[in-house]
Amino acid sequence: MNGPHDLGGQMGFGPVAPEKDEPYFHAAWERRALGVTLTAGSMGAWNIDESRHARESLHPADYYASSYYQIWIKALEMLLKRHGFITAQDLKAGTAVDPAATPKRVLKAENVPAVLAKGGPCDRPVATPARFKAGDPVRTRNFNPTGHTRLPRYARGKHGKIEAVRDGFVFPDSNAHGHGENPQWVYTVVFEGSEIWGEGADPTLTVSIDAWESYLEPA
């Protein structure tokens, strides 16, 4: 979707503000926000694509006014409600008042190291051969889906070149909405800066994205 998250090339946010030796967390609640999000995610009720879509579905004014972990928590509340684990009444009371759906699993402290070490690999075999090979010219599709997509707006309808054929990966556009993993080949596609940004583009710039096969057409 063309949500507030799709930031590439937007203007007006001001300079980057690097902090010297900044801490991982800027408030104690951020530690809990990270942990609550990961432990709740490990119940297995939603996948990473659905959680990314929940974050990008926040109202733009809310998204831009929220810090990173605030965005996480707001989206997490949305996901927990959607999947029947909490209700508006629970949140209003600040304590559990309604019954909850049964989770597939609950992450226990002793299992955390193994779960973090394992991660969640999302490469999958693809039954069909890759449609493109390194060096092929391609054009990205120009679409504006209302659902989740990982093709940024700045890279739509642009001519680029396949630099590398990656593995088959779970397709976020369907996986985010419970429509299955539908793995596709992923390619690294490289664009000249001038193709994306036009007049005044840095002549030394190239930008690449990793694009699922259905984002691409031969050019």
Next chain:
Amino acid sequence: MSHDHDHDNEFDPFAARVRALETILTQKGLIDPAAIDVIVDTYETKIGPRNGARVVAKAWSDPAYADWLKRDATAAIESLDYTGRQGEHMQAVFNTQDTHNLVVCTLCSCYPWSVLGLPPVWYKAPPYRSRAVIDPRGVLEEFGLTLPAGTKIRVWDSTAELRYLVVPMRPEGTEGWSEERLAELVSRDAMIGTGLARQPA
């Protein structure tokens, strides 16, 4: 809401909101608060940019390892036991005399946790995510890095599940250094591309 303070008390509305959520989920048996403690401890004390620095130092020291890292970063990094969440699929990109690499995630904040730890605030914030792809030279200036005009800039937008590690150029005057000593020259920013390797003192 300001979050330039590091305390957590009941008067902070967002702290209260997170605490309430954790309480509800704990009461319902959906989460184990002790698991949260382990997660936080892991990312605060065990997994951080030192992992990535060791990968880079090994690549500087061992041409065979550098070649492996170029071809199959996932396996080469896994051989050092730096694997896991948000590092399941890795790609190493090497700076050269001609080309400087810079990594961003314009859509969210994808970042190689397993080798660099949790991302810094600026990496996740709109100024960096919006400008790294359109004005990387300007962004680098804000990090105090001025590249020669002729240096090409290659920006990698992490739009899929590949996570990128920039391998900076090895500083001159480090011949014969141990991997441990070399790793001290490799900053987190150098592995994102917003910095270079430190020069030996």
